[in-house]
Amino acid sequence: MLIVPKVRVPFDSLAELVDQTEVPWTMAHGSIVQSFFSSAYDEAPTSTMGRGWKGRSPLLRSATDIIPTVIGGTAGLYTRHSSTYLMGKDFSENGYCRLALTRGGYMAVQHSMGFPLGSSLKPVLDELVYRMMEFGLVEKFIAKEMANTSYCLMPPGREGYTELRPLALGDFLGVLSLYGAGVVGSMGMFVAEVMRR
Known part of the structure; x- marks a missing residue:
């Protein structure tokens, strides 16, 4: 049996985040996250996302402010790919994990491209994207950009337990x-x- 130190995290879901008062939170200005939260607030201010929009700290205007803001004690609400990319980048620069993700997500995001009706580019790009998905290139590109995140994605308290030791x-x-x-x-x-x- 493996025993790891118990690490208390202040929240592990969006509902826990908006219900607590210890840690402030923010999101990037102009992001899809901002769009979802502001729309949720307009439609249902007492919903979890609506309360998340109402209780947020000022929005971040620059992507370079994200890591210092989170390291400074403010939780950041970003998409999973953005968050894991930032974790990998920070790990590459510092050599250890300073950021963590919650286990639960709070919104499903699918990326798409829009074309005018009857555009000749749509079938060409449909075929290109389909082939990239079939050949596994999309996963390969994502894995290449996020190569250093697997260590940081371990549950809190498990990071230091990868070193070899003599058998007992x-x-x-x-x-x-x-x-x-x-x-x-x-x-x-x-x-x-x-x-x-």
């Missing part, structure tokens, strides 16, 4: 107990066969 007797207890049970079982069968003759 306790590491073999499971295997040794199975071996012992097998030996005892086979001896029992042997004794039963001998007594049966």
Whole structure:
């Protein structure tokens, strides 16, 4: 059994974030996240996203402000791809994880391109995107850009437990107990066969 230190995170979902008062939160100006939250506030101010919009800190105007703002103690609301990219970039520059993601997401985002009706570009790009998806190129490009994030995506408290260490007797207890049970079982069968003759 693996034992890791218990790490208390102040929130792990959007509902927990907007219900707490310890950590302020913000989002990028002009982002799809801002659009979703402001629309949610206009339609239902008491919804989770509506309360998230109402309780936010001032919007960030520059992408270069995101990491220093989050490191400074303000939670950032961004899409998962943006967040994992920023985590990987920060890990590459510093050599350790300073950022973490919540386990639960808060909105599904699909990216698309719009074309005028009857555009000759639509079938060409449909075929191109379809082939890129079929050949796995989209996943390859995403994985290449986010190569350093796997270490940072571990649950909090697990990051330091990847180092090698010498094996101890306790590491073999499971295997040794199975071996012992097998030996005892086979001896029992042997004794039963001998007594049966």
